[in-house]
Amino acid sequence: MLEAKNLTKRYGSHTALNKLNLSIQPGEIFALLGQNGAGKTTTINLFLGFIEPTEGSASINGISVAENPQEIKKYLAYIPETVMLYPNLTGLENLEYFSSLAGFDYSKKELGGLLTTAGLQAQAFDQRLAGYSKGMRQKVGIAIAVAKKAKVLLLDEPTSGLDPKASNEFSQIIQSLAANGTAILMATHDIFRAKEVASRIGIMKEGNLESVIDASMISANELESLYLKTV
Numbered sequence: 001m002l003e004a005k006n007l008t009k010r011y012g013s014h015t016a017l018n019k020l021n022l023s024i025q026p027g028e029i030f031a032l033l034g035q036n037g038a039g040k041t042t043t044i045n046l047f048l049g050f051i052e053p054t055e056g057s058a059s060i061n062g063i064s065v066a067e068n069p070q071e072i073k074k075y076l077a078y079i080p081e082t083v084m085l086y087p088n089l090t091g092l093e094n095l096e097y098f099s100s101l102a103g104f105d106y107s108k109k110e111l112g113g114l115l116t117t118a119g120l121q122a123q124a125f126d127q128r129l130a131g132y133s134k135g136m137r138q139k140v141g142i143a144i145a146v147a148k149k150a151k152v153l154l155l156d157e158p159t160s161g162l163d164p165k166a167s168n169e170f171s172q173i174i175q176s177l178a179a180n181g182t183a184i185l186m187a188t189h190d191i192f193r194a195k196e197v198a199s200r201i202g203i204m205k206e207g208n209l210e211s212v213i214d215a216s217m218i219s220a221n222e223l224e225s226l227y228l229k230t231v
């Protein structure tokens with residue numbers, strides 16, 4: 001579903017991402033760990049088509065991102081660290097607007113159902129986004145991903161700044177999306193959350209994917225030790 005082949009990004013003589021080979025299947029959550037500047041966001045931006053690879057390719061569903069940037073948007077949903085939505089529209093109106101952009105025309109009841117699935121409290125549906133917390137905005141972001149029927153979800157530091165309860169709710173929601181067949185790539189600094197939600201975990205250092213671990217084979221403490229040894 002998501003595939004990187006020798007994916008490389010250089011800025012002048014600086015290599016931000018070096019020959020990444022990675023494949024993420026439907027139903028899988030892959031967490032990318034690594035220090036600041038390790039290349040996590042670069043990887044996500046290459047899958048989004050925000051930047052072009054210097055070498056190699058990123059593809060989604062067998063379609064090259066660089067060659068078909070519009071086509072791949074149909075399959076993708078992206079939740080950045082700070083979800084950008086319209087502050088003067090309500091949660092429901094934002095969801096309505098972004099799902100209509102993706103070609104879906106949901107009734108008010110269906111939109112409410114999507115927000116509920118994403119974990120948003122009903123009393124917030126008709127409040128303006130300007131008054132939402134970070135966790136609430138992310139829930140609208142998730143509802144948009146579900147509304148678009150996205151096959152691939154890209155998350156950049158989704159739990160940073162969330163309180164433990166919101167972070168836990170977030171984990172449960174993305175796990176249920178994966179259980180429904182979404183392929184998920186998540187960049188994070190949260191080792192314990194990565195261990196909890198991911199099927200596989202990659203540790204990056206200076207643009208290289210140094211190791212890939214099956215999350216079920218390692219404890220959170222072992223993962224932390226491995227991380228500290230790697231970076």
Ligand SMILES: Nc1ncnc2c1ncn2[C@@H]1O[C@H](COP(=O)(O)OP(=O)(O)OP(=O)(O)O)[C@@H](O)[C@H]1O
Nearest residue numbers: 011014015016034035036037038039040041042043
């Ligand atoms: N537009 C750019 N021009 C030059 N260098 C860049 C550019 N974008 C990223 N880089 C460099 O590429 C490297 C990888 O950056 P990237 O943002 O992918 O790291 P990251 O792992 O996401 O870090 P963080 O955890 O801080 O988000 C860094 O050294 C960064 O300075």
